[in-house]
Amino acid sequence: MDGLRRFEDALGAPVAAGVEALDDDELAELAELVRDARATHLRVMRDASNRALSHVPRLLRPAVRRVLGG
Amino acid sequence: MSGWDDLVVVAELRKLERLLDASAEDLRHLERLGPVTLRGLREQVEATLHGHAGDALRAILAASRLLPGRLVASIAERTFPPVLTAQLAGLLEAERAADLIGHFSTGYLASLSAHVAPDAIAPIVPRLPRQVLLDVAAEVGRRGDHLTSGRLVGLAPDDALGALVAAIRDEADLVETACLLEAEHRLGDIVATLPDQRVDRVLRTVDQHGWWDRALALAERLPADQRARVVARAHMLGLGPPG
Numbered sequence: 001m002d003g004l005r006r007f008e009d010a011l012g013a014p015v016a017a018g019v020e021a022l023d024d025d026e027l028a029e030l031a032e033l034v035r036d037a038r039a040t041h042l043r044v045m046r047d048a049s050n051r052a053l054s055h056v057p058r059l060l061r062p063a064v065r066r067v068l069g070g
Numbered sequence: 071m072s073g074w075d076d077l078v079v080v081a082e083l084r085k086l087e088r089l090l091d092a093s094a095e096d097l098r099h100l101e102r103l104g105p106v107t108l109r110g111l112r113e114q115v116e117a118t119l120h121g122h123a124g125d126a127l128r129a130i131l132a133a134s135r136l137l138p139g140r141l142v143a144s145i146a147e148r149t150f151p152p153v154l155t156a157q158l159a160g161l162l163e164a165e166r167a168a169d170l171i172g173h174f175s176t177g178y179l180a181s182l183s184a185h186v187a188p189d190a191i192a193p194i195v196p197r198l199p200r201q202v203l204l205d206v207a208a209e210v211g212r213r214g215d216h217l218t219s220g221r222l223v224g225l226a227p228d229d230a231l232g233a234l235v236a237a238i239r240d241e242a243d244l245v246e247t248a249c250l251l252e253a254e255h256r257l258g259d260i261v262a263t264l265p266d267q268r269v270d271r272v273l274r275t276v277d278q279h280g281w282w283d284r285a286l287a288l289a290e291r292l293p294a295d296q297r298a299r300v301v302a303r304a305h306m307l308g309l310g311p312p313g
Contacts, residue, residue: 012122016114018107026099033090034115038122040091044154045126051149060136067133 003027010034073287074254078105081250082112084217088184089115120157120187127161134158139166143173152181160190168197176202180209184218188225188252195225203230208237216246223260224253231256232263241268241275248288258293261300269303282311 003024008014010031022030049068056064082105083097089112090097100108134142146155159167159182171179171194183206195203203226210218219238226234238244251257264272276285289297304310 011114011118013114013118016107016110018103019111021103021107022100029096033092033096034118037090037119041119041123041154041157042126044151045123045130048150048154049130052145055145055149056137057141063136064133067136068129 003031006031007034010038072290073283074290075105077249077284077287079108081217081220082108084250086112086115088217089119116187120160120190123157124161127158131158131161139170140173143170147174147178152178153185156182156185156187159194160187162194164193164197167191167194171198171202176205176209179206180213180215180218183210183222184215186221188221192225195222196227200230200233204233204237207234211238211240211243214243216243217250219243219247220250221252223247224251224256228259231259235260235263241271242279244272245276245279245281245284245288249284254291257288257291258296261292261296266303269300270307273300273304273307273309277309286311 003022004015004020004027007019007027007030011034015027019027053061053065053068079101083094083100086092086097086100086108087094100111103111137145146158150158155178159171162170174182179202203222207219207222207226210222223231223234223238235244238247248257248260251260261269273285276282289300292300
């Protein structure tokens, strides 16, 4: 049951119907894959935003940074 | 499971591999979930990954509105991996997305197409200039990315479908694309765009590769008139599954 809970935590929602047929280890592995993918997305987004900012015309940079919340 | 179900399972596993950056080996055990559950799982994972960073993505979009479209595209292409731009595209209004897309290179759009959520870009595709769509489809085809070809063909407007299918020049690529088609209800429309000579070439390719299981699975999903046409062409050529 721990695997199911971890997978649902990773998804932020109850699993789709039928997925609970997977065993605990398999669900835990899926949870890990989803968590890794989410972490990678966040890192990629942060890095890309920082790189993008350096290409924005200098005059507009403060406004863009403000909207980005930086 | 039917032959068609097998094709769906393969397609869904390929989509999950791409979403999770996982290997086929990592996910092979999911086969036993069957096509319906596997599709539900993939859709759920896709929604999670495309939705979890919504606030940050919306902030990037808000910032992009401070800049001209051409500059936004130029910066994005130089600094954003296509997977990230694909997620942003899904949050854009269709008109603005179509405008921005016109400023990207074909190669970048082909890479981006591999990561977009079909539901998110369905309203965008009909607004794209036909030539952009065809160029991207041709590039995706050149890369042998059948999963993305299947997605593009599934989303193509009716009046662009024939040209898009023609842009997939290799018959083996066409069969692979059909097997991974996102919208199975379009199979009949696709076959309807094929002249008889191309149907014949497809059938010969199926025979050469020993792909009759796949061909029969695809035929299951064809409307009766197109199925009868293909069967008649196969009969005329003396081709069919062994035994």
